[in-house]
Amino acid sequence: MSSDVAGYLDRLRIHLRLGGSQDADIMRELAAHVEDRVEELVQRGVPAARAQRMAIDGLGRPRTLAHLLQQAHLITPWRDALFGAGAFAFLAAVVGGQLWRAPVLAVASAAVVVAITLYGLWLGRPAWFYPWAGVALSLPLVAGYIAFALLHRAAGGDVTPIALAGIAGAVLYFPVGLVVVAAAILVAVRRDWLDASVLLSPLPGVLVLIIAAHRAGGLASGADPVPTTSLLLFATYACMSMGALLFLRAPMRHHKVTLLVGGALLLLGGATLIAWPDGGVVTLAGRAVLLLAFLLSPALVARHA
Amino acid sequence: MTLGSYLTQLLKGNTDVLILSLLQREPMYGHQILQQLEHASAGFFQVSEGTLYPALYRLVREGFIRSRWLKLPAGPERKVYSLTKKGQDRLDECRSTWDGFAAAMNRVTAAAG
Numbered sequence: 097m098s099s100d101v102a103g104y105l106d107r108l109r110i111h112l113r114l115g116g117s118q119d120a121d122i123m124r125e126l127a128a129h130v131e132d133r134v135e136e137l138v139q140r141g142v143p144a145a146r147a148q149r150m151a152i153d154g155l156g157r158p159r160t161l162a163h164l165l166q167q168a169h170l171i172t173p174w175r176d177a178l179f180g181a182g183a184f185a186f187l188a189a190v191v192g193g194q195l196w197r198a199p200v201l202a203v204a205s206a207a208v209v210v211a212i213t214l215y216g217l218w219l220g221r222p223a224w225f226y227p228w229a230g231v232a233l234s235l236p237l238v239a240g241y242i243a244f245a246l247l248h249r250a251a252g253g254d255v256t257p258i259a260l261a262g263i264a265g266a267v268l269y270f271p272v273g274l275v276v277v278a279a280a281i282l283v284a285v286r287r288d289w290l291d292a293s294v295l296l297s298p299l300p301g302v303l304v305l306i307i308a309a310h311r312a313g314g315l316a317s318g319a320d321p322v323p324t325t326s327l328l329l330f331a332t333y334a335c336m337s338m339g340a341l342l343f344l345r346a347p348m349r350h351h352k353v354t355l356l357v358g359g360a361l362l363l364l365g366g367a368t369l370i371a372w373p374d375g376g377v378v379t380l381a382g383r384a385v386l387l388l389a390f391l392l393s394p395a396l397v398a399r400h401a
Numbered sequence: 402m403t404l405g406s407y408l409t410q411l412l413k414g415n416t417d418v419l420i421l422s423l424l425q426r427e428p429m430y431g432h433q434i435l436q437q438l439e440h441a442s443a444g445f446f447q448v449s450e451g452t453l454y455p456a457l458y459r460l461v462r463e464g465f466i467r468s469r470w471l472k473l474p475a476g477p478e479r480k481v482y483s484l485t486k487k488g489q490d491r492l493d494e495c496r497s498t499w500d501g502f503a504a505a506m507n508r509v510t511a512a513a514g
Contacts, residue, residue, distance in 0.1 A: 122454075125431065125480045129450065132432035132479075156451040168455035169462065348462070 101130050104152050111162030113173035122165060126155065163222065167288075169347075172223040177344035180224030183209075183231050184337035187298055191305060192330025196238070206235055221287070226294040227340050229280065233295060234302040236276055240269040241306045285398045290352055292394030294343070297336065297360075300387060301329050332363050339363075360387055416448060416456050417465075418499065421484060421492040424466055428483035431457065457482060465491050 105123050112119050130151045137147035155161055166172065172180065186209070195201040213232040216225030243261075284292035308325035339359040346352045364387055368380050423429060423437050435453060438446045460466045465488035471481045484492070 121480075126450075126454070128430075128477065128479055129432050129454075131477070132430075136432070136436070154450050156449065161451050161454075164451055164455040165458065168458035 098148055100148055100152060101127060104155065104158060107158035108155075108162050111159045112165060113175065118169065130155070159219075166223070172344035174345070176222055176224045177341050180227045180344050181337045181341035183212075183224075183227035184298065184333045184340050187231050187234075187301075188330050188333035188337060191301070191326055191333060194326055196305075209235065221291075223291075223344055226284065226291045227298070229284075230295040230298040233277060233280060234298050236269075236273045237299065237302055238306065240273055241310070243269055281394055281397060285394050289394040289398035290349075290356065292397070293356055293391050294340070296391055296394070297356075298333075300390065301332055301336075305329055328367055332367055335359075335363055356391060357388065360391055412446060412448070413452075415499075416452060417460060418492065418495045419446065419448075420453075420456060420460065421465060421488055421495070424482055424484040425489065425492060428481045430479035430481050433479075434482070460488070464488070 105127060108126070109119055109123060112122065130148070133151035133154060134144070134147045137150055138144055142150065186205075190196055190202075190205050195205055209228060209231050212228045213225070216222060216228055219225070280295060281292045284295050305325060336359070339355060343352055343355045343359075346355060361384055364384055365380065368383065419438060420434060423434055423441070426437075429437065431450075431453060434457075435448060435450070438448055457466070457468070461468055461482070464485060466482045467485055468480050468482045470478050472478050
């Protein structure tokens with residue numbers, strides 16, 4: 097094998113990371129393919145060096161090919177799966193530790209999430225990108241709530257520059273927020289609706305937190321910062337972190353769908369039984385239908401895209 | 402949509418059927434599939450390796466084809482793909498759907514022309 101081919105396969109291996117035997121099998125097959133292709137081109141009269149270059153070029157960029165092969169195998173490498181699951185663990189820490197109540201920590205956490213999401217975009221949306229992008233998508237939700245809270249304060253006669261910023265934010269919130277979420281879902285659905293479902297998965301919990309915080313008197317009220325809800329959401333996101341790890345490592349598509357649906361129902365059931373034990377079966381069933389409709393809506397979009 | 406992207410979309414949607422059809426004739430390895438595809442379509446279908454190999458691995462995962470390393474008569478070992486019973490059933494279904502689709506397209510385009 098020439099150094100050019102070996103160099104290409106080394107770069108491919110760096111990005112592939114499916115696991116020892118699978119990587120070796122793919123490398124062996126692609127090396128054989130390049131060998132066949134070079135032989136074919138040489139027989140057609142192409143000089144050997146140029147034939148080798150053409151054969152390697154035919155495989156495309158190592159990173160792109162690795163990404164396509166990973167998608168074909170559906171299995172996400174351990175390192176990527178752990179990093180993807182880390183998005184929910186991070187959210188669990190932010191919610192459970194109530195870091196969101198301290199402005200500096202909240203902004204720093206948001207910056208970390210946005211930076212990781214942008215890095216994932218730059219890398220071409222690897223599997224770990226979607227959980228982080230989902231957490232990033234929850235930021236407009238929180239920002240929107242803050243904007244409306246400031247707007248509410250302004251309506252009470254407290255017209256400050258910050259309140260005016262709140263008004264501007266509130267006016268922009270719905271159109272911009274909807275466009276951002278819809279665009280993200282459409283882009284994700286083009287590749288796989290399951291990715292879009294993962295993208296949506298952090299949002300219900302964040303919404304629950306906002307509602308709980310609002311009922312407790314709002315973010316700036318100084319009231320008891322919803323300890324029960326925070327604890328419950330911490331447990332939920334910690335479980336989702338484990339679920340995301342299993343989801344990303346699942347070898348078959350139906351395993352992923354089962355994990356998504358089963359995990360959502362189990363978490364919703366568990367959380368409801370702990371927080372609202374007297375809620376009733378009908379309420380629980382209604383919430384389950386809403387949650388599943390929300391999480392599976394990308395499948396519907398994919399059907400009509 | 403340009404004619405080029407129209408053809409790309411058509412090819413993308415039918416890569417699996419093309420691969421299954423070729424493997425129905427005989428087991429083949431990756432490079433052989435690309436050659437046969439180009440040859441059988443008189444150069445019309447030119448599938449890249451970046452499309453072929455992910456499609457092959459996906460078809461293996463879904464149980465439509467199987468693969469194993471075999472020593473070729475010429476000497477080297479190659480990973481050879483062959484059709485499974487499930488793959489044959491899928492191919493029959495796809496052909497039936499394609500026949501219906503092509504007939505309907507022909508009826509509509511002929512009427513429009």
